[in-house]
Amino acid sequence: AIQLTQSPSSLSASLGDRVTITCRASQGIGNALAWYQQRPGKTPTLLIYDASSLDGGAPSRFSGSGSGTDFTLTISGLQPEDFATYYCQHFNTYPPALTFGGGTKVEIK
Amino acid sequence: QVQLVESGGGVVQPGGSLRLSCAASGFLFSSYGMHWVRQAPGKGLEWVAFIWFDGSKDYYADAVKGRFTISRDNSKNKVNLQMNRLRHEDTALYYCAKGIRFLEWSMPEFDYRGQGSFVTVSS
Numbered sequence: 001a002i003q004l005t006q007s008p009s010s011l012s013a014s015l016g017d018r019v020t021i022t023c024r025a026s027q028g029i030g031n032a033l034a035w036y037q038q039r040p041g042k043t044p045t046l047l048i049y050d051a052s053s054l055d056g057g058a059p060s061r062f063s064g065s066g067s068g069t070d071f072t073l074t075i076s077g078l079q080p081e082d083f084a085t086y087y088c089q090h091f092n093t094y095p096p097a098l099t100f101g102g103g104t105k106v107e108i109k
Numbered sequence: 110q111v112q113l114v115e116s117g118g119g120v121v122q123p124g125g126s127l128r129l130s131c132a133a134s135g136f137l138f139s140s141y142g143m144h145w146v147r148q149a150p151g152k153g154l155e156w157v158a159f160i161w162f163d164g165s166k167d168y169y170a171d172a173v174k175g176r177f178t179i180s181r182d183n184s185k186n187k188v189n190l191q192m193n194r195l196r197h198e199d200t201a202l203y204y205c206a207k208g209i210r211f212l213e214w215s216m217p218e219f220d221y222r223g224q225g226s227f228v229t230v231s232s
Contacts, residue, residue: 001171038154043219102153
């Protein structure tokens with residue numbers, strides 16, 4: 001089964017900072033990667049799908065890149081509502097399976 | 110607006126059974142696959158199961174295969190998760206979620222107001 005490793009597991013940043021989170025897949029997955037945000041006590045929200053496509057409800061300061069095994073989520077200009085945990089996710093067509101990374105918690109410095 | 114309301118959680122002994130339900134509204138339920146995703150206390154997200162829009166196929170995480178069964182009733186806009194032979198490690202908050210793509214196996218979209226249903230497996 002494909003494993004997703006996120007780094008770092010947590011980070012501290014200030015308002016307005018540019019933040020980058022990395023997700024590495026244990027084998028090549030093309031661009032079948034999504035990013036979710038989960039605020040404390042809330043359900044996850046889809047930000048990015050197909051590695052770099054911004055979901056309709058996500059702010060444009062979020063961007064995704066990468067393909068194969070290495071992917072990044074970038075937040076350009078951290079806002080107060082962005083302090084949350086971020087998960088990458090691989091969606092496999094066959095065999096059907098869905099895997100989440102371990103998460104990256106973004107905290108206020 | 111997608112609305113998903115989970116119910117049926119509770120405390121159960123190891124080896125016991127529990128059935129979760131999720132009532133859906135705000136979208137054409139019969140045209141979307143549905144997921145269950147869980148989150149153990151203080152831990153990350155774990156995908157559990159998916160069922161196709163018409164109930165014709167279902168998929169499971171290895172951790173629950175053979176113990177959990179996902180089903181749906183399109184006449185009632187409900188998806189269920191029957192959980193048997195429960196283990197301590199099944200303790201988690203269980204969310205249902207809608208597939209993002211019409212008539213396809215696709216990644217989950219959650220209800221932003223969702224509360225989930227908590228399952229505690231304890232003796």
